[in-house]
Amino acid sequence: MSQQPGVLIHKDYFNDHLVEIRDSGDYRTLYYPPGTVQSRISLSNPHRLVLRYTQYMLLALLIQPKPENILIIGIGSGSFVRFFQHHFPRCHIDAVDYSKHIINMARGYFQLPENSKIIVHCDDGYRFLKNYSDTPYDIILIDAFDDQGMAPTIYSDQFFRLCADNLSQNGVVSCNIWSNDK
Template sequence: MINRTGKTIHREFWENRLVEIFDEGDTRSLYFGGRYLQSRMSLSSPHLLSLLYTHYMMFALLFRQELRNILLVGLGAGSLVRFLHHHFPMCSIDAVDHSPHIINLARGYFQLPESSNIHIHCCDGFRFLANTKISKAYDLILIDAFDEQGMSAQIYSEDFFSMCANVLHPSGTLTCNMWSGNTQYLSEISSILNTCFTGRVVLPVPKRGNVINHLRKQSVDWSDIHRSRQELLTLLEKFNMNFPQMVNVAEKHNLNLGQRMMQLFSNFSLH
């Protein structure tokens, strides 16, 4: 159990799991099992993304900022739904979570938006894709299906990612949050992703165990990522996320030394 100085506003056990919600100043946090932080929200600005790994998931905005349809598997406390609905209110969002308890917590304590453009589905993400007749293509698919035990084995599987590829827009992005202490397991999932998708950008989150994967049906066009510094700063101001830092991380972990040097010289030539 982690010692906290905030106020406990909710505490219960369900499915042999301790669930707690704490308020400390302007921050509200959801914990599982007494020590696993699941989500965090600013009470005064609930649309802001408070956890760094969620910023790295929204790196996908560099590929496509015109969003019409979004699929989110793993609702949590609704951070990504709040962010996306705030910035893209006309976008249709399908948010899927297997737990009615989680959905109720997101609605009751974490200001989950109510809108005709937000569709909450209480079911398993695998079954949602397998059993739902989907007539639209998703511009962005976000996979964040975790609990204190780690990644959902059924979600992080070849069958599931193949179904995701089938409903992803040709120029869309699938963003997948990965974390595990088992390097062999992570390697197996990486191989699956390479089988199902052509383009891939890997973003390890600094000082965290999360590795965010951005997958494309087509090869990654790095001109989408190599924006001018002014463009990246404009995005930083608009979305309150450090896009210049994320681009540096993307270059470091996805380009070889020669490619990085070419990009550096290209940047100099633009000034």
């Protein structure tokens, strides 16, 4: 039984771990694995980034203040997709997540926007950059985790070389590199 705050609105299992979506006041939170906040949105202002680390990742906008092409690896609840779609509506966004399960939860419970400027890809971030991307990105945001920490396919020199190869001339990578032990 979970001890997370708020009203349970969805419960499921993913990779043998409990996944919960809970509402508490103005916030909807994705917990995965139990006890770990993966993502959170404000229900009254879903375009606002709630978690502090997501706000820090936007320091990339100091280098690229008018992005035209953005790659987001790790969709979670779609916080970055909503933010950029709202503040940069002409921007093309490729959003990549290896889990159809997570993508469907983002669509069903977190208002993940999709339109002609936003393309959601169900794929591994490394494989997407290596095999499918031919766009020079102004910003690449990496926030990809599994139940063990940072997704192993992107925790490598080869992955970051691929990122560099897929950046525009003044492009920037912003990465959440939190880890328990690395």
